[in-house]
Structures are given as structure tokens and as C-alpha cells.
Amino acid sequence: MAVEKIKKPKKRSATIFGYPLSIFFIVVNEFCERFSYYGMRAVLVLYFKYFLKWDEDFATTIYHTFVALCYLTPILGAIVADSWLGKFKTIVYLSIVYTVGQVVMAISAIQDITDANKDGTPDNMTLHVALSMLGLFLIALGTGGIKPCVAAFGGDQFEDHQEKQRSTFFSIFYLSINAGSLISTLITPILRAQTCGIHIQQECYPLAFGVPAALMVVALIVFIVGSPMYIRNPPQGNIIVKVCKCIGFAVKNRFRHRSSQYPKRDHWMDWAEEKYDKLLIAQVKMALKVLFLYIPLPMFWALFDQQGSRWTFQATTMNGNFGAITIQPDQMQTVNPILILILVPIMDTLIYPLIAKCFNFTPLRRITVGMFLxxxxxxxxxxxxxxxxxxxxxxxxxxxxxVKFINMVNRDLQIQADNKTISLKGFGANEDYLTFHNQFTLVLESGQQNTINLANGTRNTIAIIQGSKLGFEKFDDMTSKPEKGENAIRVLNGFGSDLNVTVRDKLFNFTSNMSEYLSVSHGKAEFMIKDNRESCVYTQELGFGSSYTLIIPSTFTFGEMCSENIKAVMDMKPNSVHMAWQIIQYFLMTTGEVVFSVTGLEFSYSQAPSNMKSVLQAGWLLTVAVGNIIVLIVAEAATLNDQWAEYILFASLLVLVCIIFAIMAYFYTYTDPTKIEAQFDEMEPEEKEKRKNFDMPRKGSAESHKEDRRSSDSSSDDECTKQTKI
Known part of the structure; x- marks a missing residue:
């Protein structure tokens, strides 16, 4: 006899405009939580590289490990919520864990107050790394754990007659996710770009992490404040666990009865019939059919999530001047949510209907196109x-x-480096660096030969100076582009007196005549030059990623025209490729995401049995996690020297996977889960009873075994069967 589940009447929630008042607390909570997550994630890879001083490859590895963990933990959250705590308590407890993680991340970015190295690296780096890893683990546990609960908890607030309002809620809920992502990705890079510190001025990562932490505190408080209004359904048992048990039993039973005396069955899941309800088995078959199609999908996410790692690093080598505004490299990620908000309605109302007039653009075809894009x-x-x-x-x-040569003498010079003759104007330099191996012979005007020894892999500046006779001094130069689009500036003082040079409240530290490099951001830079009595202001417009040596000549004098005496020698040209060119790849990727992700979720929902939507949701999130793991594997195994080659490698792998998926999709048969489930509703109750004593064939014959199955007792009606009976 069918077991009918008796539901307790829902507590009626206060309403406003026909909607439960409780959902507004849930929407605000989701906005703040997504602001917290995406805001922290936007600056994370730059924090690894520029604060923790990791190289790009290792920073990318840890970044994708973190993202993968964020998409593995939802399964844990779903099991805890549905099996023990319920959605409300799971959200509250894991949000506390989440908040602690964000606070720990903000603390980990605080510079050592007592001391710091000259390059800004904290002395106690081990502590900073340990706190960062702890914070990221707690965040991954929190954000992943509540991910499958919040939207479902919001859906629980509606009554059966509020289907229209429930549908609108999910649209608003999705909008709050993208709004939180968009605003935080705009704001946190600005906060990161601020300078803060006591003993040393650095980019303000504590503020960039602190604001998301504060928003997570707000998210937790808002959610708890709405507590009296919530409808809370008790945990009903996790369907994921039940499905896993059913599959495990089918596999185990199949291998236990491998002998020929047992009849073959149409599907390997049919070996679970002795213990589990046929309806559940049919539902598992439908779910597995869709999950099989998920196998190639992680490759898409392997490319998609590199927007926050490789593409952000790429933006640091580009020109971010958009005229009225300057875009930070990590702010380019905002293009994705902006395009999503634009493209989703365009695709639904214009593109898909136009394509439908030409041919049947099925969901699986859309997913294939999304991967190709x-x-x-x-x-x-x-x-x-x-x-x-x-x-x-x-x-x-x-x-x-x-080597580059700078003439610090107030007249033109002609020098020789090995067999190369170099003409230098007074207080000028040769345009390009000259390349040598180990050493070269330098001949000045006096005819004196000087053997200059050079370390391999280095760049050097040799300044020609005037003493009793011509001489020279060698300085070390940068061997890489300035980071984060900053400009590396140094000052060569040939004035013969001590000078104090500052720019934007930053002081140049001199070692002999040449100062150390100082990072100066894009825009108009005013250099204040002072001695004991007078001052002079030299102004220079800076781009992105350039390097200059400012020459203060021996003829320098303070006064009205003092700035005209200062010469700027360009050691590296500024970044000339504009960041706007990244919009092309962002547009293609976001279009692919809309066609792939939105369609994939809709397809999974339409093909999933009524009680297994969460199973396929967990499987979908798992593909994101596996995709980030693929990034780690491919990046480590490829070991390509050129970044463009790595991009081509990932694109080639996705095209290959796309072809495999297209073949799988060609052989897929669409089903209607409602009709299939209805067929089992019409079956006789006896046919839905469980069997027992299935593994004891009588008289050694297959026929007697079949008879035993027909007459087996079904008294052990477990929780799995109760949940699947109508």
C-alpha cells in the first residue's frame, strides 16, 4: 500500500505586495554575501602575487584550488541541511564560519607593525601565509556550505498558491547575486589601490578584505533578524545520500550475482529492485542519464574561471586609461556581470526566437555552442x-x-663599447640597451680602456661622469616590467649636493648618486626637489608600466625654469596595448556562459526527476570544482614558457571536449520525467513493494529465484522508499 506523507501546515508568513516579508531578508542576505565573496575574490590573485610575493604560476594554483574547494563543499552543506540541522541552522552556523574566515583574511593582510623589509615583504611571512590559508579554508567551507541552502530556503517561504511570486523571487534572487558581484568587483579594487600602513605605505589589502568581511557580518545579522518570520521545514533526509546508497546497492548486488543462473536485466540499476522502490530506481536512471552528459563539462569551467587569474595578470601589462576613468586590472572582471545583465534578456527575447525560425536550437546544441564560444x-x-x-x-x-649609457657631462661624447661606437648628447642617453656576453671593453674619450664585467641575465646603466678625467659608475636596472601597471621611477643626482626628492608623499632613497626605484601610479606626477634652502617642482605625465631615470644635471639651478633642467630617460616604454581589447574575449566568454550555464541549468531541471533536482544541482556545482582542478593539472603539466601558447592549449582542449560532447548529445534522447513518474503512480501497489531474500535461489534454478522475488516480503520499508512513494 502506498505510503502517503503527511505534511504539517506551513506557518503563514507576513506579506507585503503579495510576497512573504521574510524573503526580503533573504535577498539582502544574498546580496551582502555575494558582495563579500566576489569582492574578496576579485583582489585575491593580486594579493598572492604582490603581498605574499608568490609567482604567477603558484598564485594561479592556489587561486583555483580555493575556487574548486568552494564548489566541492556545497555537497557537504546539502547533506548537513537535509539530514540533520535543516536549512536555517545550516545557513546561520556556516555563515558564522564564513564571517570568521573573512575576518581572518583581513587580519592576514595587515602589515607587520614592528618592522618590514624595504621591498614591503612582511618579516613574519609564515604567519601571513598561515592566516591566509586558514581564512580561505573557512570561506570555502562557509560559502560552499550555504550555497545550496539559501535559494531553497527562500523557496520554502512561499505557499502552494504563490507559484508566480516564487518564480519572481528566483529572478530577484539571481539579480541580487549579479548586483553584489558587479558592485563589489568595482569597489574592492579601488580599496586595494589605496595606500595604508604605519611604517611603510603599501596597497591597502586589509581594507580590500575588511569591507567584504563587514558585508558578511551584515549578511549574517540581516538573516538572523528575519528569523521570527521564516517558515522552517524540518530536515527530510538527504536525497543525495539515498541516491548514492541505491546506486551502491545496485553495483554490489550486480557483482554478487554474476553467475548465469540469475537472469539478465535491461539496466544495471535494475539490480536494486530487491531493496528499492521501482519509482526511485527509474528516477535514478533519469538522473544518471543527465549526469553522464556532465562528464565533459568541467573543461568549460577550466577556461571560464581563469578570468580571475590569468586574465587579471594579463590586464596588469595593459593600458587602463579610459579617458574619464582609469580601470584597475582586477576591475576588468566587472565586464562579466555587466554583460550577463545585458545578454540574458537579449538572448531570451531576440536571439533564441530568431534562431528557432531557422532550425531547432535544442538545449544540448546551445551548450555545445557555449563551449565553442x-x-x-x-x-x-x-x-x-x-x-x-x-x-x-x-x-x-x-x-x-x-647596458645603457647615460652622459652626465655637459657636452656631447663619443664612446666605444667593444666594436660599437656610441654618440651621447650632453645629459642624454642612448635609446636602446646594448647586449653583451659576460664582459666588454669600454673606451672613453681619453683612450683609456676599461674592462666591464657583467652578470648574465642583468640590465645595467653606466653613467659617464666628469672628475679630474672622464670616469664611469655602474648601476643595476630592472629586468622585468613594473608590476600592476605601475611606473618605476628613479633619480640620478649629478648636482653635487644632497637633494630631497619626493613624489605623491613618497621619498626617493639615494644610494650614492642613484636612487632606488619608486613605484608611481598612472597620471600626472609632481616631483618635489629640495635642498636646504630652495625647492623645485618637476611635472611628468605617466602612463602604465613604464620605467624612467630622471637626470638632475650638474648644471641644475633652482628658480622659475628649474624643471626644464631635468631630463627624463625612458628605460622602458609604457604599456601601449589598451585594456579595452580584453572586452572582446570577455564578450565571447560571457556569451558562452549565458548559452552554456543558463541553458545547462534549465536542461538539468527539465530532465531531472521531481525529487532529484538537488542531485543534479550538486552534480552541476561539482563540474565547476573539477574544472578548476583541471586548470591546476594542465598548467603544471604543460610548463609552457609563453602565456599565449597556454591559452591556445586550453582552447584546443575545449574544442576537443566540445566535439566529444556534441557526439554524446547526438545520441541523447530527451525524456519527460513527469510522464515516467506518472506511469509508476498507476502501477499496482504490490509492484512497488520491496523484495527481500533475493540472494537465496531455491533448488538452484533461476526460475525458482524469480518466483522467490515475486513472493518476497516487503516489511522493511526504509526511509528511502518512504520518500519516493506517492
Whole structure:
């Protein structure tokens, strides 16, 4: 006899405009939580590289490990919520864990107050790394754990007659996610770009992490404040666990009865019939059919999530001047949510209807197209990277060294370096670096030969100075582009007296005549030059990623025209490729996401049995996690020297996977889960009873075994069967 589940009447919630008042607390909570997550994630990879001083490859590895963990923990959250705590308590407890994680991340970014190295690296780096890893683990546990609960908890607030309001709620809920992502990705890079510190001024990562932490506190408080209004359904048992048990039993039973005396069955899941209800088995079959199609999908996410890692690093080598505003490299990620808000309605109302007039654009075809568009996005990224590489300086190899000459004498000079004759104007420099191996012979006007030894892989500046006779002094130069689009500036003081030089409240520290490099951001820079009595202001417009040596000549005098005496020698040209070119790859990737992700979720929902929507949701999130793991594997195994080649590799892999998926999709048969479930509703109750004593064939015959199955007792009606009976 069918077991009918008796539901307790829901507590009626206060309403406003026909909607439960409780959902407004849930929507605000989701906005704040998504602001917290995406705001922290926007600056995370730059924090790894520029605060913790990790190289790009290792920073990318940890970044994608974190993202993968964020999409593995939802399964844990779903099991805890449905099996023990319920959705409300799970959200509250894991939000507390989440909040602690964000606070720990903000604390981990606070510079050592007592001391710091000259390059800004904290002395106690081990502590900073340990706190960062702890914070990220807690955040992954929190954000992943509540991910499957919040939307479902919001749906629980509606009564059966409020289907229209429930549908609108999910649209508003999705909008709050994108709004939180968009606003936080705009704001936190600005906060990160601020300077803060006591003993040393650095980018303000504590503020960039602190604001998301504060928003997570707000999210938790708002959610708890709405507590009296919530409808809370008790935990009903997790369907994921039940499905896993059913599959496990079918596999175990199949291998226990491998002998020929047992009849073959149409599907391997039919071996679970002795213990589980046929309706549940049919539902598992439908779910597995969709999950099988998920196997190629992680490759899409392997490319998609590199927007926050590789593409952000790419933006640091580009020009972010958009006229009225300057875009930070990590702010380019905002293009994705902006385009989503634009493209989703356009695709639904215009593109899909137009395509439908030409041919049947099925969901699986859309997913295939989405994967192909993502591959094209990485081809675009590779082409852009090739153009960026052309503008980069030709740095010395491990067997070479480079030299630039600066004439600090107030007249033109002609010098010789090996067999190369170099003409230098007074207080001028040669345009390009010259390449040598190990050493070269320098001949000045006096005819004196000087053997200059150089370390391989280095760049050097040799300043020609006037003493009793011509001489020279050698200085070390940068061997990489300035980071984060900053400009590296140094000052060569030939004035013969001590000078105090500052720019934007930053002081140049001099070692002998040459100062150390100082990072100066884009825009108009005013250099204040002082001695004991007078001052002079020199102004220079700076781009992105350039390097200059400012020469203060021996003829320098303070006064009205003092700034005209200062000469700027360009050591590296500014970034010339504009960041706007990244919009092409972002457009292709976001279009691919809309076609792939939105369609994939709709397809999964339509093909999923009524009680297994959460199973397929967990499987979908799992593909995101696996995709980030693929990034780690491919990046480590490929070991490609050129970034554009790595982009092409990922694009090629996705095209290959796309072809495999297209073949799988061709053989897929669409089903209507409602009709299939209805067929089992019409079956006789006896046919839905469970069997027992299935593994004891009588008289050794298959026929007697079949008879035993027909007459087996079904008294052990477990929780799995109760949940699947109508």
C-alpha cells in the first residue's frame, strides 16, 4: 500500500505586495554575501602575487584550488541541511564560519607593525601565509556550505498558491547575486589601490578584505533578524545520500550475482529492485542519464574561471586609461556581470526566437555552442597576448646582459663599447640597451680602456661622469616590467649636493648618486626637489608600466625654469596595448556562459526527476570544482614558457571536449520525467513493494529465484522508499 506523507501546515508568513516579508531578508542576505565573496575574490590573485610575493604560476594554483574547494563543499552543506540541522541552522552556523574566515583574511593582510623589509615583504611571512590559508579554508567551507541552502530556503517561504511570486523571487534572487558581484568587483579594487600602513605605505589589502568581511557580518545579522518570520521545514533526509546508497546497492548486488543462473536485466540499476522502490530506481536512471552528459563539462569551467587569474595578470601589462576613468586590472572582471545583465534578456527575447525560425536550437546544441564560444574567447586572449608580447622590452636571456649609457657631462661624447661606437648628447642617453656576453671593453674619450664585467641575465646603466678625467659608475636596472601597471621611477643626482626628492608623499632613497626605484601610479606626477634652502617642482605625465631615470644635471639651478633642467630617460616604454581589447574575449566568454550555464541549468531541471533536482544541482556545482582542478593539472603539466601558447592549449582542449560532447548529445534522447513518474503512480501497489531474500535461489534454478522475488516480503520499508512513494 502506498505510503502517503503527511505534511504539517506551513506557518503563514507576513506579506507585503503579495510576497512573504521574510524573503526580503533573504535577498539582502544574498546580496551582502555575494558582495563579500566576489569582492574578496576579485583582489585575491593580486594579493598572492604582490603581498605574499608568490609567482604567477603558484598564485594561479592556489587561486583555483580555493575556487574548486568552494564548489566541492556545497555537497557537504546539502547533506548537513537535509539530514540533520535543516536549512536555517545550516545557513546561520556556516555563515558564522564564513564571517570568521573573512575576518581572518583581513587580519592576514595587515602589515607587520614592528618592522618590514624595504621591498614591503612582511618579516613574519609564515604567519601571513598561515592566516591566509586558514581564512580561505573557512570561506570555502562557509560559502560552499550555504550555497545550496539559501535559494531553497527562500523557496520554502512561499505557499502552494504563490507559484508566480516564487518564480519572481528566483529572478530577484539571481539579480541580487549579479548586483553584489558587479558592485563589489568595482569597489574592492579601488580599496586595494589605496595606500595604508604605519611604517611603510603599501596597497591597502586589509581594507580590500575588511569591507567584504563587514558585508558578511551584515549578511549574517540581516538573516538572523528575519528569523521570527521564516517558515522552517524540518530536515527530510538527504536525497543525495539515498541516491548514492541505491546506486551502491545496485553495483554490489550486480557483482554478487554474476553467475548465469540469475537472469539478465535491461539496466544495471535494475539490480536494486530487491531493496528499492521501482519509482526511485527509474528516477535514478533519469538522473544518471543527465549526469553522464556532465562528464565533459568541467573543461568549460577550466577556461571560464581563469578570468580571475590569468586574465587579471594579463590586464596588469595593459593600458587602463579610459579617458574619464582609469580601470584597475582586477576591475576588468566587472565586464562579466555587466554583460550577463545585458545578454540574458537579449538572448531570451531576440536571439533564441530568431534562431528557432531557422532550425531547432535544442538545449544540448546551445551548450555545445557555449563551449565553442569559450574556446574562441581563449583564442582571442592568445592573439591579444601575442600583441602584448611584441610591446614588451627584449630582456636579456640567462647567457646575456644589457647596458645603457647615460652622459652626465655637459657636452656631447663619443664612446666605444667593444666594436660599437656610441654618440651621447650632453645629459642624454642612448635609446636602446646594448647586449653583451659576460664582459666588454669600454673606451672613453681619453683612450683609456676599461674592462666591464657583467652578470648574465642583468640590465645595467653606466653613467659617464666628469672628475679630474672622464670616469664611469655602474648601476643595476630592472629586468622585468613594473608590476600592476605601475611606473618605476628613479633619480640620478649629478648636482653635487644632497637633494630631497619626493613624489605623491613618497621619498626617493639615494644610494650614492642613484636612487632606488619608486613605484608611481598612472597620471600626472609632481616631483618635489629640495635642498636646504630652495625647492623645485618637476611635472611628468605617466602612463602604465613604464620605467624612467630622471637626470638632475650638474648644471641644475633652482628658480622659475628649474624643471626644464631635468631630463627624463625612458628605460622602458609604457604599456601601449589598451585594456579595452580584453572586452572582446570577455564578450565571447560571457556569451558562452549565458548559452552554456543558463541553458545547462534549465536542461538539468527539465530532465531531472521531481525529487532529484538537488542531485543534479550538486552534480552541476561539482563540474565547476573539477574544472578548476583541471586548470591546476594542465598548467603544471604543460610548463609552457609563453602565456599565449597556454591559452591556445586550453582552447584546443575545449574544442576537443566540445566535439566529444556534441557526439554524446547526438545520441541523447530527451525524456519527460513527469510522464515516467506518472506511469509508476498507476502501477499496482504490490509492484512497488520491496523484495527481500533475493540472494537465496531455491533448488538452484533461476526460475525458482524469480518466483522467490515475486513472493518476497516487503516489511522493511526504509526511509528511502518512504520518500519516493506517492
Amino acid at each position: 569559450a574556446a574562441l574567447a581563449f583564442v582571442a586572449a592568445a592573439l591579444l597576448q601575442i600583441q602584448i608580447d611584441k610591446t614588451l622590452p627584449d630582456f636579456p636571456s640567462s647567457t646575456e646582459s644589457q
